[in-house]
Each structure stands twice: as C-alpha cells, then as structure tokens.
Amino acid sequence: MTGCATMHKTAMRGTVDVVEDEWVAVEVGSATDTKTWGKLNRKNMKTLKEGDRVIFYVKVESGEE
Numbered sequence: 001m002t003g004c005a006t007m008h009k010t011a012m013r014g015t016v017d018v019v020e021d022e023w024v025a026v027e028v029g030s031a032t033d034t035k036t037w038g039k040l041n042r043k044n045m046k047t048l049k050e051g052d053r054v055i056f057y058v059k060v061e062s063g064e065e
Contacts, residue, residue: 010058012036016050026054 014026017035022045028034038056040048048054 010060012056012058014054014056016048016052016054019045019048019050024048024054026056 012026012028013030014028014036016024017027018025022039022042023037024040025035025037028036038054
C-alpha cells in the first residue's frame with residue numbers, strides 16, 4: 001500500500017458541514033453518514049464557509065518505529 005501511496009496522492013473529499021474556530025466538520029463523500037473533523041490554518045479559514053467542497057490529502061507513514 002505504501003508503494004501505491006507514493007505514486008498517487010490519497011485524498012479524502014467531502015463537504016463542509018460545521019465551522020468552529022479553526023476546526024471544520026466534513027461530511028465524507030465516499031461514506032454514508034460519516035463526518036470527520038479537520039484543523040485548518042487561518043489563511044484557509046478566511047474564505048471557508050459551510051457547504052464548500054474540500055479535499056484533504058493523506059500522508060501515508062509506516063506504523064513501525
């Protein structure tokens with residue numbers, strides 16, 4: 001799986017449901033009735049509003065130490 005992740009960017013797409021301070025609740029498009037929370041920087045928060053579509057890119061790291 002790590003090999004695939006290095007070739008293609010893994011992304012989570014969704015729609016902003018709730019905006020609170022620097023945190024947003026996103027309804028994940030590929031899963032029914034699923035929300036996840038993400039923290040954004042102030043620059044991105046200035047223009048963000050409920051209903052906007054967002055993409056979060058996922059970085060894959062090994063679970064081994």
